[in-house]
Amino acid sequence: MTLHVTNTLTGEKEPFEPRDPENVLLYYCGLTVSDPPHLGHARSWVHVDVMHRWLEYLGYDVRHVENFTDINEKIVARVGEDDLGEDEADVAETYIERTLSDMRALNLLRAEVYPRVSEHVPEIVDLVETLIEKGYAYESNGSVYFDVTSFDEYGKLSNQELEEIESQGDPDERSEKRNPADFALWKAGGVDEAAIEEHRHEGAADAEHACETAQTWESPWGEGRPGWHIECSAMSMTHLDETLDLHVGGRDLVFPHHENEIAQSEAATDQRFANYWLHCELFQMDDEKMSSSLGNFVTVEAGVDQLGTNVLRTFLTAGSYNSKQLYSDETIAEAEERWDRLERAYDAAVEALDSPDARTKVEDESLRADVDEARESFVAAMNDDFNTREAQSALLSVATAINAHLEDREEYDYRGLRTAVETLEELGAVLGLSFVGETTGTADLAGDVVDLVLNVREQERDAGNYDRADQLRDELEALGIEIQDTDDGASYRLPSGE
């Protein structure tokens, strides 16, 4: 059973074969840092992170590169707003820091490099020059455009015919372009004020001033700024190779961004740009996608604060990366239940392992068989195009096996439980779920205080003062502390997230 992935280029699910059997080159189209990251971004990040973790689990070394687009009109438009910064670079830096901190909060593995467009202008210029020399691009009024008619396979990723694309070109720019579908590799001059005006928020600097803060670079065609698409080609070639194994990004980038990346890269190198194109589907709000431009987003920061990393990651992987996912209070609540169920079973197993009864030689065949089976189905699910929903199901069935084993039992199967716990830890880690929370000093203290209250409650219960006992339980629950009475005393769970 080997890994299979759905390749947008072919529309087929194919066996994954990296060029080098030991190393995988993974490029992820990162953010334009003009807004705080939202849960839609987090969904893609987490899925890419799970891909990265699974590839490592399979034994590959993963070289993972993820860019930041820090040159963009939308960034310029925010100059002066709040404390974002006084020029384009400041604003970008503010959001890059914010993004990296959000990524840490989501427990993402770090990429090897986070290249920035602003640091790769020379490479971009080189690439553009190559394209001009090879006859794929032309200069016009100080700007450089890619001539789509020169690249026979233009449209192969998004499955469109060139004439269809041509008819949709922006009429305002036709004058400079040979073909309306041609796209800019290099844009002459500074930033267009009108473009800034369009994206300005309240409180931002006026458009004229903002434009003045935007950086321009020298080039063979005069002062100017790089076009949007060329950056990813330049950066992925710089930090990885001319041919990538996996190129991942949001579904909304298929056209024009990825289509153009293919055209300019393959034209320049005569090599296939990426062997596998994977696209993450978007969040579905009521009847539209979540996006920065629609303003209907929840920030990653708010999501982590509200739900905690584990619940959030459970939510974000509750559907396959390449299927749309419904974003609603109900679907979030469901993810919370799924995670809680996992965590409760895990905690119960760990607790049982600590008890003296666990040292027996009882063997529970069905526990062991269920855990083995769960592991197999987890592996099969992940190998089948990173099916995280199925993988979660496998984890949940380990939880059920643990609970069933613990039910009405005097003696435990130590080895069986041990395996179950290790399986949850190991496979959970593939999804970035962490059962062993960091116990901070304050959490320990809180635990001690809760124990104290529970002791008092226990005395009240023994005395038959159930009203008083229930009151204490209600008050603890009002604080988010969940109480469970068991045969040997009450246990509790502190609120998750912290």
Next chain:
RNA sequence: GCCAAGGUGGCAGAGUCCGGCCGAACGCAGCGGCCUGCAGAGCCGCCCACCGCCGGUUCAAAUCCGGCCCUUGGCUCCA
């Protein structure tokens, strides 16, 4: 208009590539039982699906083929 993805139980969401083990997973909600002072958690069991519509292929179709309807995304701001 063109391109792409999808329409599966009350909800959510796998399964569709490679037709039979799908008598449709996992979870939530609901119901019954056990446990319990009560509650929760948990266990066992159950309910709910003619798998968008119509036609075809086949011994056999949610899965393959054809047509239709609907939804969503993209069509140069987008993860």
